[in-house]
Amino acid sequence: MADIDALAGYDRFKFTHDGRTREVFRKGSGPAVIIMHEIPGLHPQVVDYADRVAAAGMSVYLPSLFGAPGRKVTIPYALGEMFMNICIRREFHVWAGQGSSPIVDWLRALARKAHAECGGPGVGALGMCFTGGFALAMMTEPAVVAPVLSQPSLPLGKKGKASIDSSPAEIACAKRRFEDEDLSLLGLRFKGDDFVPDERFAFLKETFGDRFEDITLAAEDGAPGTGRPPHSVLTIHLRNSGPTKDAEARTVSFFRERLGLA
Template sequence: MGKQDMHSDDPLTDFDPREITIDGVTKKVYVSGTGPAVLVMTEMPGISPHVARFSRWVREAGFTVYMPSLFGRDGAVVSADEGADVFRRACVSAEFRAFAADESSPVTLWLRGLASFAHKECGGPGVGAIGMCFTGNFALTMMLEPAMLAPVLSQPTLPLNDPAGLHIAPDELAAVRDRLDRDDLTVLAYRFSGDRFCQAQRFAAYSEALGDRFIGRVLPDNAANPDTAPFFTTHVASPHSVVTAHLIDEEGQPTLAARDEILAFFRDRLTAQ
C-alpha cells in the first residue's frame, strides 16, 4: 500500500459499503478483503483516513475487514468544531454510556452480533476486533461472543469521568475473565504514557481484573506523530491514537511496531494451524 494523504478526505472506494442488520438494527459497515474477519471500530470523530489506513493494513495482512460506521462523517477530515459536535452527540446517545464505569455501552450487543455474522460469512477459527478511543474497550465486552478470539484495546477512553473505570458491567467482566482463562486467550492493549484520556490507572485496573491475561503496552510520548488533524490538535492535545492519528509510518518507530504486533496477534489467533 502506498503512502496516503492523511489531510484529505478518503473516498473509501476500495471498501464495499453494506447495510447490515443485527437484531433489527441496521448500520453501514465497510467491508473489504479475504480471510478471517477482523472488526475495526473507529475512534473519535469517525472513520478518518487514519482509521481507514489501519483497516487497509489489516486487509493486506490477510483478513476481511468489517469497519462499522458508528458516528461522524465516513472518510472525512473534519474541522475541530465538527469533531467536537460529533463527540458531544455520542456522549448523549443511547448507544453509548460515556460516563458509566460499571456498565457496557448498549452498542456492544450489536457489535457482538456483527462479530458472529462476520464469522459465519468468513469462516476460520474466529474473529478479531480492535477498538480505539471512544470504542477502545468494546473488544473486551465482545469477548462474550464465542467467535471472538483476538481482542485489542487501543487507548480505551471510556468512562470519561473515571480514569480507573473499565466501562463494563461487573458480571460481564467476570464472564470475560473466565473465558480468557478457559480458552487460554489474552487481551492486547496500548496507550501513550502521557495520554490524558487513557491514563495509567485504567491499565492498572485492567491488570487487576484480568491478571496475566491482560498485556498492556505503554509507548513513550515522543513516539507520537505531532502532525495531526484539526480535531486532534485542538481537542486532544496529548499523545493518544497509537495506530492511527499519532502513528509515524516509518521503520523503527514504536507506533509502527505496535501496528505490526497487532497484525501478528490477529494472525496467531485467527489463522488455522
C-alpha cells in the same frame, strides 16, 4: 463532507440487528477483524490502518457507528460529534457505573455474521478511543477471540479512572474465556494521555494478569497531530517508523496468531 476515495476499495452493506441498522464497509479475505473507529468517525486514517490489516490476510469489517464515513478529521468536526451527538445518544454509556454501551450488542451480532461469512477459529475486534473498551465487552460473544483496546477512553471522569466500560458479568466472562480458551487481551496507549489514565491499565493488569499485554508508549513516540499529548496510537499519531509502527505491527501479528494465520 465525506471523502469517497478513502473507502473506494470497500464493499458496503447495511446490517440490521434488534431493529437498528448501520452501514458496514468490508475489504479483504480470510478470517474477520472488526475495527471500530474513534471519534469523530470512520476517517481516512482508520481506513489506512484497516487496509494494512486486510493486506496481512484478513477480512476487515468497518462499521460506521457515528460521524460521516470517510470524512477527514478536524477539531470542529470532532467536538461536534462528541458533544452534539455521541454523548446524548442512548446507545453509548460514557460515565462510570453505567457498564458497556447498548451498541455493543449490535457489534456482537455483527461478529457472529462475520464469523459465519469468513470462517476460521473466530473473529478479531479492535476498538479505538471512545470504542476502545467495546472489544472487551464483545467477549461475551463466543466468536470473538482476539480483542484489542487502543487508547480505551471510557468511562470518562475521575470516578472511572480505575475501570473500563464493561459490566462485571462481561469482565468475568472475558476472564474465564482467557483461561479456558488460552486467549488474551492487547492494550495500547500513550503515557500521559488523560483519556487513558494509568489507573485504567493498572486495573486491566490486576484483573487479567499475564493475559493482558500492555503496550504503553512514551509521549515523544507519537507523531505530531491533533491534540497534546498524543492519543491515537494507530491513526493520527502513528509514525512511519519507530515504537508506534512496532505497536501497529504487534496488533496485526496478534490477530494473525489468534485467527490461525501465523
